[in-house]
Amino acid sequence: MVASGTFGWGKEYSEYMDLNKLGAIVTKSITLKPREGNPPPRIVETPSGMLNSIGLQNEGLEHFLKEDLPFLAKFDTPTIVNIAGETVEEYAELAKRLSKETMVKAIEVNISCPNVKQGGMAFGVDPGLTKQVISAVRNATKQPIIAKLTPNVTDITVIGRAAVEAGADALSAINTIVGMALDLETGKSRLGRETGGLSGPAIRPIAVRMVYELARAVKVPVIGIGGIMTGNDAVEFLLAGARAVQVGTANFVDTAAPLRILAELHDYVHRHPRTLNLS
């Protein structure tokens, strides 16, 4: 699958690849109302990674349902809609509205965005709030729910368990790691905001460790995310216990990344038919 926020609404990449070949498309986070996003600069490169502070810029649910979902509906690939809210009620409302869309095959609940003042990661660092959000979404929809977890916690399994108890059908991990980069001339942040979320190969070992911990703590499938650039990287997540993976930052580097990784993964499975034990 392709990771939320790194693949736009699918349309942007449809010029470069056959979207039908993807396992699933996870949309950028959608909020109830349009969001402007954060002041620029929103991106800065760091060693083997990047910091972003996009701030969930999107045109809101209505626009998504009218303009973007119909485009995704043209493809065989399942659409997973990623939702974000500032309050529990907003998450519930989003889930309720999306539950009427048969095109939407699952909802990924972003309780892990580090780049917004309200909501976002604040939910995902607290097991009680995690439960509240996921329960509210659970009550609003019958669609499968994926809780997307933040790595910015002491013990991710506590949050993972809370999400599963509240009714999550799967977990995805990890979202970006809060980071900072300073301008040596001005002493100020190199982003328009003080902090940003780190992604890319730099975070992969952390993501693999967290997926490994989660896979042993919960019975639901775990989707591995974090710095996957090659088929081998994906294998590492699968070996750690992930049942699927999402490709994020790699899309920016190589527009063919998800399909290349898929091909490399196939190749690995052929060469190591038993290592992965895929059922």
Added chain:
Amino acid sequence: MPIQEKCRVLVHQPIGPRFYQLTLLSRDIATQAQPGQFVEVKCADGYVPLLRRPISLHRIDPQNETFTLLYEVVGQGTELLAKAAVGAELDILGPLGTGFKIDPAKKTHLLVGGGMGVAPLMALAEEVKIQKSKACLPDRQVKSLDLFILIGARNKECVQCEGELKAVADQVIVSTDDGSYGQKGFVSDQLLDIINNRLSVVSCQSSVIYACGPRPMLKAVAQIAAQKQIDCQLSLEERMACGIGACKGCAVLTTSGYKMVCKDGPVFNASDLVFS
């Protein structure tokens, strides 16, 4: 449609202390590209640097199926790019973005480049010339064109493309911040000078300014254009990740909210931009 392609390096030469000219082979890019568009270059294999680097199309040659970039080495990415050997292949994504809109009906075209902002002006100047000459063919009495190019640089060493630009322009005016070459001062001051001394109020209406360069320069140019009521297009820079409108990383504030430099731009109407 833009493509991601391995393009062969045909020419790669230093043209000053930190400046390089890089000509690449690609039929798809050369035949589709418009002045003001850019490509995203993977400067080196591997993860350092991780992201592609946006570089403007300096020259577009559809006949020979090549395009040329002009870049300055300013950091890790461009430093590694400078090592690309002739005959090697570079991973390029492009052509990207929305370029300059040329209105051949305009009489006077004022091209203003500050620093590396001169890079896209070459392709633009060539296209303006082609379009103007086409537009003028049936009716020769319109004196073919008024194509003024103003380039500003820090100092003499940093002045780029003067000769090449002279070959297409009616006049090229060079200024340097330190006065080591051409006029001393900012290129925006030269622009104001030209407008005040060479253009009547009426001819302002049939003029257009295209500018590319550092943000303060663009702001000054936008102010002049607004004051003199001259149409003005500005090419902006912002840090990029995807380059194709997917990540919302390259935002710039406009009168209708944030727009993406990589997709809605890099060229914007000056009157749509909000300068801080």
